Amino acid sequence: MRAAARWAQAHLRAHRPAAVLIVLATAGITISLLLATALFAYATDPWQRAFTQSSGAHVWIHTRAGTAAGSLAGLDEVRATSGPFRTVRTTASLQPGGAKATLELRGTAKRPATAAPQIVAGRWLDADTDAGATKGIVLDSSVARAMWAKPGDSLVLSGIAAHLRVVGVADTAEVGFRAGESPGVAWVLPHTLAASDAGGDQRGRTIGLQLTDPADTDYVVQRAVTRLGADQITDVSTWRQAKADAEGDNQLLGRLLGLFGLGALLAAALAVGGAISTRVRGHLRDIAILKAIGFTPGQVVRMFLALHLGFALLGVALGALLTQALGTLVPGRIGEATALWRQLPEHAWLPWVISGGVVVFIGSATCLAAWRAGRVPPVPVARAATATGGRASGLTRRALGLRVPPALVLGWRSAFHRPLRSSAAVARLAVPLLLITIALGTWTTLDRFTSHPENVGLPAALTARSDTLGERELGQLLASQPRTTAYPGAEVQALIPGQTGTITLRGLGTEAQPYPFAVVEGRAAHGPDEAIAGQGLLDLLDAHVGDWVRMTVAGHPHVLHIVGRNIETADAGRVVSTTLDTLRDDDTAGAAPAGSPPPRPDFYDLVLHDGADPGAVRDALTKASAGRLEVREIPNPADQLSAVRAVSLALIAVLILIGLAELATTVGATVRDRSRDLLALKAVGLTPRQITGVIVSATAFVTLAAAVAGTALGLLASEWLINLQGRTSGWGTGIAQQPAPAILLLVIALAVTIAATASVLPAARAARRRLADSASDLL
Known part of the structure; x- marks a missing residue:
């Protein structure tokens, strides 16, 4: 011991x-x-x-106002229900002059037992306290964060004359609020909901279904659509969507x-x-x-x-x-x-x-x-006294004949004259460099999202909408801004074939002014009934570019030809995009009720010109419209991944430590192997400085081979992994960006320089050893 x-x-x-x-x-x-x-x-x-x-x-089922949504409680797979609640779709603004958001108001006299909102701030509605002139409202936490609302704040809701006071903020397990995509949930007392003068198209019912087996989700949605009718269901959301x-x-x-x-x-x-x-x-x-x-x-x-x-x-x-x-x-x-x-x-x-x-x-x-x-x-x-491997190869003799420095020639031969051992050393050094290259690829891809968002499906920096300005007046206001190009757009929720879920059908841009989508497969949509789709939608429908897909909007079918795939970061890629002209043509052809006018744009996406500042453009539009125009910045996924940069630096530091540890092993092995050759090297006339050069160059050549192999494999692995993440997230492949060649060359140069520098001192010590000491290494 x-x-x-x-x-x-x-x-x-x-x-x-x-x-x-x-x-x-x-x-x-x-x-x-x-x-x-x-x-x-x-x-x-x-x-x-x-x-x-x-x-x-x-499962949450959203239906029209007159639908018997309560009948879904009788389905065999349903264990309990939340609601049905009477709902009103409205727009809320925080007073004074605060942010706006679309809300789905649910009328309820008491907090439901199933899918019960969990109060995180304030309190729940009270029939006595909130029944007077000051009516109360409870906001879902996601929409409260978006509006910067807290208990005690006052809200103005379209269609309701009285101001509503926020009395509570609650967490739910439903799909959260996303501006322009899904409305925020809010709860009010039934008489507050009844005071709204919203039209029939803004009223509806919502019911939550708690299932005995969550795996039956798609089947239950299909049964609900069959029982109620596809034309009566406006939206469907599931626990899988909420979790994602x-x-x-x-x-x-x-x-x-x-x-x-x-x-x-x-x-x-x-x-x-x-x-x-x-x-x-x-x-x-x-x-x-x-x-x-x-x-x-x-x-x-x-x-x-x-x-x-x-x-x-x-x-x-x-x-x-x-x-x-x-x-x-x-x-x-x-x-x-x-x-x-x-x-x-x-x-x-x-x-x-x-x-x-x-x-x-x-x-x-x-x-x-x-x-x-x-x-x-x-x-x-006893070991062989000639560790150098016997007779020199023809290439080695020709290199020496061309007066290439002996240190480089012998160093190259020393590095690779034992192929198996050299390959193992190269492989061990290449692994950290491979991972460092992947980290650099991740960093570069994030920089692409920030510096060139138009290449990753985010050409527009701002979105504008208004409930008070007319379409012509709004178009003229946006056209008056010299630093932007405005593209009109509208979105509707559509049921997929089989009616087991909803997707987003978007009309954006016109045939005369097409929207600059980032199309990575196929081509852009130009003609009637042509559309492009995100990867999430193609995976959901098991479709490919070139297929025709059918979807249902408010009970009326839309059939579109998918001519391309774009990088789509919204709604997990479950978006099919066409021109606003095509969306209007479908409506006037019968998708909308008879006699109804074609839909006006719901919003305008603003693509900024080079050098334009989003904040300055937003302030200018808000001022020009006297506050009647709501302008928001379109979120960039890279803004939510800022921690990746710090994580990448920390991981690179860890990999550098591992690489240094492996480098210390490689240097030690090279010095030990060359130490047994000191007698031969000195016998052929090499000076201690040249012997040091042999050992240093051998280490540098091994590191160079590892660096080249690691960065080359890292480039392939980085592109594959990033595109795999893009595909699984629904964004689609084509988002990966490789590091610049100068950065890769710098990584290789730094690795070789560090290896050569680390081996100088051990090599010099070995070269100064006495011949008698070297002879002892024969055993």
Whole structure:
């Protein structure tokens, strides 16, 4: 036991920098995996918690006012219902002069038992307190955040003469408010709803269905459509949509952390295994002596395993402690996710499982190398005195004949004259560089969203709408702005074939002024009945570019020819877009009730000219319209992923630590191998400086091969992974952006420079060794 302890102590003194790098890298890996798990919990568990606490509904059916929605409670698959509620679609504005939002008012005398809103601020409606002149309203938290509304604020609602006071804010498990896409939910007393003078097309009913088996969601929706009639249903939302909406971009951030955490774990395991193998080859005499004095093969194996498992345990403990102590202090969603994760039941055991998994994985990678140490014979075998590999190749002789510096020629030969060993070293160094390239690709793709949003489906920076300005007056106002181009648009909800869900049918731009969609497959829509679709819609309908698709709007069919696919970041890509002319032609051809005028644009998307500032344009339009025009900035997904940049830097730092640890192993192996050739190198006339150059160039060539292979594979993997994320999120492929060649060349140059610099001092020491010392390395 004392001998093992003394050997471990001497080993640590000899390899102190590499040991520190391995510990720090393991700590970084542990932090990455723990934060990834916390972000996944943050992305999904808040919705699950709200759904469980509120006894949420799996399906919400929105119908016309006269529909017998209550009959759906009799379906065999329905366990309980919330409602049906009488509803009114209205527009609310915060007073004085605040933000506006579209609301679905639900009239209810008491808080429902199923899908019960969970009050997070203020209180619920009270029939006595809120029945007077000052009427109360409870807002869903998503629309309250969008309007910056809080209990005590006053709202003005179109169609209701009296102001309404916000008395409470509640969390629900329904699809949240999104400006221009889905209205916010609000609750009022029945007599407040009855006071609205909204027309019949703005009135309706809403019922929530809680199912015995959530897997029956699509079947129940189909049965509901069959029972009520497709022309009576205006919208359908399910728990799957609400969950996906709640996950948002946190899931992408969690996937990124998890991917790099697992990749870094693999790189660290390879680095540790390579380090042990190299040290076994470099300490064959020491191991033989240990066996000669009585150490069994099992004791040698356990000694190596114990030492490197100690490194892993120390690194894992350091990473877990840092995450526990400082995780909640990280600004942004990472800190919020860590704080929330601590409140969940699985936090009591999941960090232990993750930490233990890291230790087991690294330990498994060290077993093979440690097993090789146990097989070293007690009597060392003499090695060949010519480690250089025998007769020089023709290429080597020609290079020397061309007066290429001998250090470079011999360094190249030294780096690759053992193909298997050289390939293993290149592969271990290439893994961190591959992951660094993927991180750079992620960063570059986010920069593309920010600097060139028109290339990723976001050509418009602002959207404008008004309930008071006429269509002609609004068009003239927007056309008077020299820094923008306005495209009229309208959106309706449509039922998909099979009537199991809803999609967004959008008319945007005109045939004379087509909207600049980012079409990545097929072509833009020009003729009548032509449309382009997002990836989410194509996946939902199992359709492809070139197919004809049928959808139902208010009971009337629309048949469109999909001629292209665009990058669509809204509504998980479940959007089919055509021109406003086509949408109007379908309405006048019979999709709208007889005698009704063609629909006016619901909004205008504003594409800014180069150099125009969105804030300045918004202020100018608001001032020119005397406050009658509502102008909003269109959200950019990159704004919600700002934490990815900091995460990428942290992950690159962890990968650099792993790369440095592997580089220390490579340098040590090169120096050891070349040390046995000192007699031969000096015999042929090489000076100590040239011998140093041989060792340095050998290390640089191995690193160059790893850097080129890692960056090349990283480019392919980065594009594939980012486009895969785009496809699964519904945005579609074509969003990936590769790093600039100059950045990749800089990464390669830095890797080779660091490798060469790190090997200079060990190489110089080896070159200055006396010939007698070198002869001892023959064993």
